[in-house]
Amino acid sequence: MPDFPLTGGCLCGAVRYEVTGGYDGCAHCHCRMCQRAAGAPVVPWFMIKGDHFRIVKGALKFYKSSDAAERGFCEECGTQIVFQFLKDKGASIDVTAASLDDPEAIEPTSQIWTASRLAWMHGFDAALPAREGN
Ligand SMILES: [Zn+2]
Ligand SMILES: [Zn+2]
Structure with a gap:
């Protein structure tokens, strides 16, 4: 269990933003909408119940990414912060794990929408030559 807040x-x-608890798991999402929204092959999301998420500075801009959900991002730089099913609004919210100040504070424990997982993502960290910096 992550150490909240x-x-x-x-x-x-x-x-x-600040997350005070209500943890309900973390998953890598390989769906095409997340890939496009982040410009990245996969997005790790952690799920929070109820009103445990709050903005402490600035404001999120929201758009409907499908008929069922909306995504919130920083209007200045575009960073994607939250995903919310419209039917669960107020009851549950997903937050991008890599936007945490400590991005290792929450570890994904599953993967979803692997039907659209990019083939080159399979074992990529072990398969490619690596440098610690650029
Ligand atoms: Zn997704
Ligand atoms: Zn920003």
Whole structure:
């Protein structure tokens, strides 16, 4: 179980948030919508129950990414912060684990939408030559 409260924010610093508990798991999402929204092959999300998520600086901009859900991001830099099913609004919210100040505070324990997992993602960390920096 993660050690709450946890803090996080967007790349530019305009949006800051706090998560006080209500942890309900963490999963890598391989869906095409997450891939496009992040410009990345996979997005790790952790799920929070109820009103345990709050913005402490700035504000999120929301858009409907499908008929069923909306995503919230920093209007200044574009960092994706939250995902919310419209039917669960107020009851449950998903937060991008990599936007945490300590991105290792929550570890994904499952993967979803692997039907659209990119083939080159399989074992990529072991398969490619690696450098610690750029
Ligand atoms: Zn920002
Ligand atoms: Zn997804």
